[in-house]
Amino acid sequence: MTIPQAVVFDMDGVLVDSEPVWEEVRRGYVADRGGTWHSDTQERLMGMNTPEWAAYLATDVIGGDATAEQVAYEVVDRMSRRYADEVPVMPGAVEAVERLAEFRPLGVASSSPRVLIELVLGRLGIAGRFRTLVSTEDVDLGKPAPDGYLAAAARLEVAAEACVAVEDSSNGLRSAHAAGMRVVAVPHPRYPPAEDALALASLKISSLDELTPTVLRDL
Template sequence: MSTIRAVVFDLDGVIIDSEEVWEEVRRGYVAEHGREFRPDSQDRMMGMSTGEWSRHLAEEVGVPRTAEQVAADVLGRMAERYRADLPLIPGAVEAVRRIGERFTLALASSSARILIDQVLATAGLRDAFQVTLSTEEVPRGKPYPDVYLAAAEKLGLRPAACAAVEDSSNGLRSAAAAGLAVVAVPHGVYPPAADAIAKASLVVPDIGALTVEEIDRLR
């Protein structure tokens, strides 16, 4: 029998193809204030909590707004985009349902709570996850392990009894640091760094290809 009892999904880049939307919205917002992304801004912000990326844009990129104002502005724009057209990844909803027939499911996302709730409602997945967590609800965002440790705790399981499904460098590092078995679904436009993908026990080409049998074999 597999020792994996639960699967913890990331949201952005795994269930919704939102990384390009995030980049477009944040770049446009920064440009409106006469600033430009730093060379490493996009990579660094993937996996950051709301408080962390809004501070980065305010304090390091130089947007002349407080971090709280930056967060409210950008999240408002993201919510508008999601209401107009939710960028679901093909096969993601079916994969969640399929894997949920065998394992308890949780969600550990860097998105704000307001966006998580909206995505799950629009996608018809509100009932799929026993636990949902935003990194704004834990002390530190990805690549720190906080959100995955909290998800395992809320599930009542050891991290080693859980698998994580992630796409980004910071997400893969976060899950591995927490002690979960790591499944990588590399994003085609924003592929993870070599050191991050090396932490994965399983790499699949897309979320639709992930099977219950492969998760069973992780431990």
């Protein structure tokens, strides 16, 4: 196996501890609209792109006269306001990005909209470390489809098989693996991936402090 030529990060749950924020914001929005949050709603939403999760919330969770476009706009607006107050960075995230940017070209493949990706990376001071950002608007299908990771590899001009993806969720792990990338899993303690998805990873680490060029060379 060749040494990886690029590294592609997921954002939510990897660089920022945003899954609890997304859940809180969406739960609050659903409650305000008179909908019902189901026991599996958060798991279903993780990895979906914006049109997918907005349609799911509008149709299956809220119902009534809510449209997917309206749901997407209003939820993303609430997320933007939350991030303007505070970005919940994951431990070691900034340092890992800085460390690996000296090793290989970096990209982001995220299910978040571009406005949130740029806001978060700008607030963390690491936007300039990434050569490409693939957002929910850039692909037809969200995770677990491989579209986002394939797009990131193409923009980096590196074969997907020569890339390493850094992921936390079940759908993210499946997406990167389906793209043909080697995958480093950093499971979120509150939202651990399914065992079958975790089994797709080439390496499991407990924190981003363990993500080093040496570890990636040995994959």
